[in-house]
Amino acid sequence: MFWDNHMHSNFSGDSDTPPIDMIKSAKAKGLRGITFTDHLDIDYPQQYGFFDLDLENYYPTQHELALQESTEDFTILTGLEIGIQPHVVEGCYKAAKGYDYDFIIGSTHVFDRQDPYFESFWEGGNEVALLNRYYECILENIQAFTDFDSVGHLDYAFRYCKNPQIRNNTHEPYKDIVDAILEKIIQMDKALEINTAAFRKGMSNPNPAASIIKRFHDLGGKLITIGADAHVPEDIAADFDKLPSLLKECGFNEYYVYKNRKPEPYPLG
Ligand SMILES: [Zn+2]
Numbered sequence: 121m122f123w124d125n126h127m128h129s130n131f132s133g134d135s136d137t138p139p140i141d142m143i144k145s146a147k148a149k150g151l152r153g154i155t156f157t158d159h160l161d162i163d164y165p166q167q168y169g170f171f172d173l174d175l176e177n178y179y180p181t182q183h184e185l186a187l188q189e190s191t192e193d194f195t196i197l198t199g200l201e202i203g204i205q206p207h208v209v210e211g212c213y214k215a216a217k218g219y220d221y222d223f224i225i226g227s228t229h230v231f232d233r234q235d236p237y238f239e240s241f242w243e244g245g246n247e248v249a250l251l252n253r254y255y256e257c258i259l260e261n262i263q264a265f266t267d268f269d270s271v272g273h274l275d276y277a278f279r280y281c282k283n284p285q286i287r288n289n290t291h292e293p294y295k296d297i298v299d300a301i302l303e304k305i306i307q308m309d310k311a312l313e314i315n316t317a318a319f320r321k322g323m324s325n326p327n328p329a330a331s332i333i334k335r336f337h338d339l340g341g342k343l344i345t346i347g348a349d350a351h352v353p354e355d356i357a358a359d360f361d362k363l364p365s366l367l368k369e370c371g372f373n374e375y376y377v378y379k380n381r382k383p384e385p386y387p388l389g
């Protein structure tokens with residue numbers, strides 16, 4: 121009876137799924153609840169697409185739907201996934217305060233004005249150096265914008281690296297900067313998101329990898345959130361069956377669901 125606390129609907133620039141279809145799928149899969157976390161990426165580089173969010177319609181529509189479709193056994197919450205960039209933090213703060221969101225994920229999709237999702241990002245660059253820079257940007261972003269609850273898909277950029285050895289080694293070569301990020305998350309009393317979309321992108325671990333999750337625990341981290349980052353109904357809670365044993369081996373017995381921006385613990389299966 122899991123919650124899936126990271127998913128998108130057609131309010132996001134990269135999903136065509138009406139929210140009601142996500143809800144129906146989540147109910148059919150027997151989940152305890154879900155959180156919509158549609159994309160807000162202010163000033164996303166135009167050459168890649170459009171990821172602004174219709175904030176004035178998003179919360180009122182999703183919240184109304186949540187009231188209609190939630191039951192005693194199934195709860196729908198409304199959140200945001202904010203793509204942080206240093207020059208847009210003012211807009212991020214304004215958006216976060218605009219409505220009574222349950223949960224805000226702080227993600228880094230774009231850094232130095234490039235998105236690693238696209239091949240042009242990797243052309244001609246030293247992959248390890250680019251990925252080290254990616255971690256540095258995450259640390260800068262979560263210090264510049266702090267009105268979030270959980271850090272989204274920490275080693276996300278690796279998903280799109282073509283070299284499998286580099287793609288699947290997201291911790292060891294970057295230990296110092298990863299430690300600095302994890303320590304900052306703990307110090308700020310934020311959560312680390314465990315994102316299972318990585319499995320669908322051919323990675324052998326969630327984002328972040330198990331060794332990073334374990335390190336978070338060993339440094340004193342308590343708050344983790346989980347999400348499949350579904351953009352289509354069939355991906356809701358995908359690969360969640362892998363999580364209980366993986367997370368228990370990392371030292372966690374529970375995960376957290378944010379309601380009204382406050383964490384509530386749930387047992388891991
Ligand atoms: Zn994301």
Ligand SMILES: [Zn+2]
Nearest residue numbers: 126128201349
């Ligand atoms: Zn997402």
